[in-house]
Amino acid sequence: MKRQLPLIIIFVCGIFMVFQYFIPHENSEFIYEFAALDWPPIIGVFALTLGIISLVRVSATKISKRDEDWQYSIVTLLGLAAMIIAGLPWFGGQTSPAVKWQFDFIMRPIIATIFSLLSFFIASAAYRAFRARSVLASILLISAVIVMIRFMPLGPFTDIVSRTADWVLNVPNLAAKRAIIIGVGLGIISTALKVVLGVERSYLGRD
Amino acid sequence: MRKRTRPAILHSTTLVLLIALSMGWLGLGADVRAQSTTEIPESSAVAPAIAVAPPTEVRVQDAPNDHGHALTVRWKLSTDDGQGQNNILAYRILRTPKLVGPLPMDSAKSGTDLQVFSSPETIYEEAVWRLIPDQWDTLGQVPLGTSKYENRGGKQRDAKDFLPDATPFQYKVIATTAAGGMGISEASAPAQSSGQIVHTSKLQFIGIPVVIFTALVLGFISAAKRGRELYIRPLAGIGAVDEAIGRATEMNRPILYVLGLGAPDDIATIASYTILSRVAKKVAEHRTELLVPCYDAVVMSIAQETVRQAYLDAGRPDEYKEDMVYYVTQEQFAYVAAVNGTMLRRQTATNFYLGVFYAESLILAETGSLAGSIQISGTDRVTQIPFFIVACDYTLIGEELYAASAYLGREPKLLGTLKAQDWAKGMFIAFMIFGLVGAALQWNWVVSLFRMSF
Known part of the structure; x- marks a missing residue:
């Protein structure tokens, strides 16, 4: 029963969602909004509490065990506490200047820094990917170069480069993307069916 | 001498219409869907108008395949639209009875000249809408050459654009010109909207x-159950899972499993749970350390249960620790920073990135690559697949992510x-x-x- 009950719930909810998709009536929409849109935030709030407890426990364990770089865990806990305290109603709530200050002068610069790493990683990944080690890698290199230089003024070659880049993007590239998207669509249906019908139940711990 | 070919429609309020139309041309009435009231009189002779052929055969029907609260108006174009005088600029759509509201429930009243509408349904917040016959709401206008207008209203009783179901409405269409000319159609037959049971x-x-x-x-599940051999082409990424876990065991380093940034109900995340279950079972059998940093607290709860059950199935429940699966943050790049830090500090031997990924895919995969980890990735996000391909050792492309659990389990049904x-x-x-x-x-x-x- 411990495993059957979740499977029954999944089956009933899954079948309902399938039928709901084909029933546009207002009452069907209402049940969908109640069941699918209202519940997740409620569950999310409780789960967030569990998440914060998990974060605190993991960080506290690192500190107490003096794990490698345990000092970072102190920063994590201090940051968590500072943001929570600054957002308490007595300090002005979520819109308090302290919360805003932490966002504007700590969070945003850090996030921007991490995001800006992407440009360097793109360069290093591109270097690795574009090494012409085989025929296919060479085709990739040539295609990439054409696409990258398509907006450059190249005198008499501008038009042909631009047209070639458009062709690369709109024909072989788009064809491959669509093939993946069709496969993904079928995979989604297949996975949903497996879960709803109880064929896939490994996540419940039964192989 | 005034040219009066349609005396029945010339009236003082026609002047109002002309002004309103002129405002439309000048851009003063920018929101063409905004409703205003228009009374169309039976007869008068105050304002001049240039006659144009009106639209004809105005038909209204319930919009198909919807939740109700929508009517589709169709008409035959004016003969001056694109031909004849060729001076039609737009069509203006009007509806009667006029809807006034939402009004509070306690203002509901009845009388000979007012109708009070309130729905018997109680699923939404109730409001009162007053239906005033013989007054027309101007709904909007459509450009020349258009012979269809979708009057799609809101379903919420307290919404400004609420359009009640099961209430008959009539429509008129006015062909208008830049010079102020107009041709008003006959009113349509009454029609009412309703929600459909099947799309x-x-x-x-x-x-x-x-x-x-x-x-x-x-059919194929049944065939597989009967013992039919099903050939499935091998996937390199799946074949490498055992090798990757074995490598981590030999190196005595942890395995990192990233479920991505998807919501718990994303199919890619669900597929990732199933793979996590199988990976966790093998990890438990090998007694290797597993780290699962989570972006979403609900995902963390599900992943904890999945891993706990996998350890139980592997016969090593005592090896499972709650802190294997832990929450980090729901801030995208803060999460990336935490996971990258884990990779570099713990020198993870194997990294799995399976689920929904966005801009962080390359940052994670490149950091793992620089750290010397063997990396297996898989996502259904087409835009992120190239990043994983260049930075990871094995990549499950699109649907292969969904197939991975079946490959790992080798169960006939799957x-x-x-x-x-x-x-x-x-x-x-x-x-x-x-x-x-x-x-x-x-x-x-x-x-x-x-x-x-x-």
Whole structure:
């Protein structure tokens, strides 16, 4: 029963969602909004509490065990506490200047820094990917170069480069993307069916 | 001398209409969908107007395949639209009875000249709407050459654009010119909106294929259960899972499993749980350390249960620790920073990135690559696949992510679903070729088969 009950719930909810998709009536929409849109935030709030407890426990364990770089865990806990305290109603709530200050002068610069790493990683990944080690890698290199230089003024070659880049993007590239998207669509249906019908139940711990 | 070919419609309020239309041309009435009240009188002779041929055959019907609260108005174009005087600029759509509201429930009243509308349904917040007969709401306008208007209202009783179901409305269409001319149609027959029980278009284009696909899945599962051998082409990424776990065990370093940034109900995340379950079981058998940093607290809760159960199935429940699966943050790049830090500090031997990924995919994968980890990735996000391909050792492309659990489990039932997917893809290809040939040969009936409307 411990495993059957979740499977029954999944089956009933899954079948309902399938039928709901084909029933546009207002009452069907209402049940969908109640069941699918209202519940997740409620569950999310409780789960967030569990998440914060998990974060605190993991960080506290690192500190107490003096794990490698345990000092970072102190920063994590201090940051968590500072943001929570600054957002308490007595300090002005979520819109308090302290919360805003932490966002504007700590969070945003850090996030921007991490995001800006992407440009360097793109360069290093591109270097690795574009090494012409085989025929296919060479085709990739040539295609990439054409696409990258398509907006450059190249005198008499501008038009042909631009047209070639458009062709690369709109024909072989788009064809491959669509093939993946069709496969993904079928995979989604297949996975949903497996879960709803109880064929896939490994996540419940039964192989 | 005034030219008066349609004396019945000339009236003082026609002047108001003319001014309103002129404001429209000047851009003063920018929101063409905004409602205003217009009274269309029976007769008068105050303001001049340039006569134009009115639209004819105004028909109204309930909009199909919706939740109600929508009516579709169609008409035959004015003979001066694109021909004749060729001076039509737009069509203005009017509706009666006029809707006033929402009014509070306690203002409800009844009388000879007022009708009070309130829905017997109580699922939404109630409000009172007053229906005033013989007064017209101006709904909006559409450009010349257009012969259809979708009067799609809101379903919430307290919404400004609420359009009640089961309430008869009539429509008129006014052809207007830049010079202020107009031709007013006859009122349509009354029509009312209602919600449909079945979305026929979705049923035709999605429902039937899904039923066929479901039948294929069930058929192949049944065949697999009967012992039929199903050949599934090998996937390098799946084959490498055992090798990757073994490597981590030999190196005595942890395995990092990233479920991505997806919501718990994303199918890619669900597929990732199933792979996590199988990976966790093997990890437990090898007694290797597993780290699962989570972006979403709900995902963390599910992943904790999945890993706990996998350790139980492997016969090592005592090896499971709650802190293996832990929450980090729901801030994208803060999460990336934490995971990258874990990779570099713990020198993870193997990294799995399976689920939904966005801009962080390359940052994670490149950091793992620089740290010397063996990396297996998989996502259904087309834009992120190239990043994983260049930075990871093995990548599950699109649907392979969904197939991975079946590959790892090698259960006949699961393999049956993969076979069904292959057959469905074959059917898709056949349909595409059929459509392509039909379109190339200009077989309109073939093209119309593929025309979706929802």
